[in-house]
Amino acid sequence: MAVAKNTSGVRPSIHSVAAYAGVSIATVSKVMQGDKTVRPENVKSVQNAIEALGYRINPLAADLRRGRRNLVGVIVPTYDDPYYASLVGALERQAETRGYAIAATSSRNSEMRELELVGRMEDWRVSGVILVPVKNENGSSARTLRESEMAAVFVDNVTGGSGAETVAFDYHAAIRDVAAQTVRLGHRRILVPIQDPKNQTQMRLANYLVEQLQAAAPGANIQVLPPPSRREKLAEALAEIFGSAERPTLVLSFCELAITLCLNVARRLEWHVPHDLSLFSFKSAAWMRAMEPAIGVVRLPIDNAAVTIMDTIFQKIDKKVTASRDRLLPCKVDFGQSMTTPERIRRKFG
């Protein structure tokens, strides 16, 4: 039956409920936490009081008293990376499945701010922190975090082997796949555009790619292309590269923009992808999959990652701690139709 809800400005406290129900606040508290040792009729009258008054527990008071909160902090470098945005959403879902909420923050790619945020999480008495580090899990904010009481999991930008709990994507396996396919197809002139030389993880991966390629195809011509100081110059740089006699037959890109610009070059020169130019992107975007031909991409299992991350952090929160592990999640390489052998390219351009 619907009851007239409390309509005054002040929110009812546990005392109001106790008074209304004719019991003590301890009993109300017990009912709130589902304690089984309360007489059914008292449970009933407390529930009535709660309903009538529109009572809701004050988590500030409860958490202050209990000394801990069902809250995990999340720190990502930026929301503007669709993967991080998606990760935050997935973590929110996972946390709520377990009766927790997340406190999401962004470090804006600043290690200094990252450190501040770790401090803020400590102030907020969160149970754990999920940190996607700006750099890696060995910086000062990471150290502070590990030395704190809070459960900590480091995600994505990690080196591993540092004794911290980490969850990352197995980019290396993906890179090996792509390198193998590259060599199998016979490409020997390869362009590798990168997005941001300051992104340590990306640089390590680009280097790993180059190593793999050079090991499997000795003497291959591999050009790593950092972004020019002015973004608009990238188009010019690409135009020049593709105008040269030693033009690449394949682009393996860490940079979304470079993919777009390569498509522009191809269209202008009436090259067809993949027959005149092969493409592959390590960063997946929806439009790349919708293109014809579909651009090959690496896709990250974000939802799986969120599950793994939350499993991991709750093991630590619940003190079911074993040794810390580096967890590696396989990612899916989807070659699409954007890579083929460079034969036609050779025929066409010599």
Place this chain on the structure above:
Amino acid sequence: MAVAKNTSGVRPSIHSVAAYAGVSIATVSKVMQGDKTVRPENVKSVQNAIEALGYRINPLAADLRRGRRNLVGVIVPTYDDPYYASLVGALERQAETRGYAIAATSSRNSEMRELELVGRMEDWRVSGVILVPVKNENGSSARTLRESEMAAVFVDNVTGGSGAETVAFDYHAAIRDVAAQTVRLGHRRILVPIQDPKNQTQMRLANYLVEQLQAAAPGANIQVLPPPSRREKLAEALAEIFGSAERPTLVLSFCELAITLCLNVARRLEWHVPHDLSLFSFKSAAWMRAMEPAIGVVRLPIDNAAVTIMDTIFQKIDKKVTASRDRLLPCKVDFGQSMTTPERIRRKFG
């Protein structure tokens, strides 16, 4: 001078600081809030104690006592929309400028969840809530929010004129610009793909666009294309539309995917954009700007929006309340090079 920091597991409380400094906790509290009535030497010794002990205020306790928090809740439909993701980041910055933090959550496009989140914000005793409604500012969560003690601002998916405080983008002006340009160029066969018929705001805007076009170009053939049940069917639908004799000369798209697919069609049929097919996208994505020719887009002033939103909500928080207003932010129409007259199309196809 560096001092040995407190290294025990427990965090120092205001009592430890008071004891260390040889003053009362009231004095420590005053020093923490910058009260001017404390003797300089006491300020000094309290600061020493804080430094020595590594004291940090417990915001849970402080906020519980004070009855309010320097926190504003943010509820967006999803983080996966780049605009919302970007908005959350911008709001985070703005809030922190004013000494506040945000509590970001996503309603996952569910009005039910939106309502729950409003309740959660109330439980959390936030000072205000910034709500990007799933539907509009007249739903039950919005009503609950307006009836609460919390300052409320509704953003983006709003109808206006409801007496609530709203901040939205002036899509209508942008649509009028695009419609005017369309008519000026002489297009009379126009395709309008939409992303999601359940998105009320988008539907209203699409209808407004159609009205504008029909008013300015009576008898024009305007086809609104909702997404097929299976996403993959969209390519087929487009192929069919562009294969017909009455093929559109212009696509005004509310759907990013449709733009990509139109480019595919154009490439396959060897049509050039804009000479054989004109394009415009109401949703801006980075790759569209990098294309050659650059696709015309509408860009939203997200940073301005964040400033306006925070200004608005702080006026309400600080009780500098006047009447509620509907604020409209101009957005930038950037036509790029993807629209031209349909002359060549007529010549080519009759």
Place this chain on the structure above:
DNA sequence: GTGAAAGCGCTAACAT
């Protein structure tokens, strides 16, 4: 200018 004391709303011993 300072400190004692009350209390924010809750949880958890502990006594009954």
Place this chain on the structure above:
DNA sequence: ATGTTAGCGCTTTCAC
């Protein structure tokens, strides 16, 4: 099974 009580760490009167 229930109630009393003592705090959690802080802010804020209000005497002094």
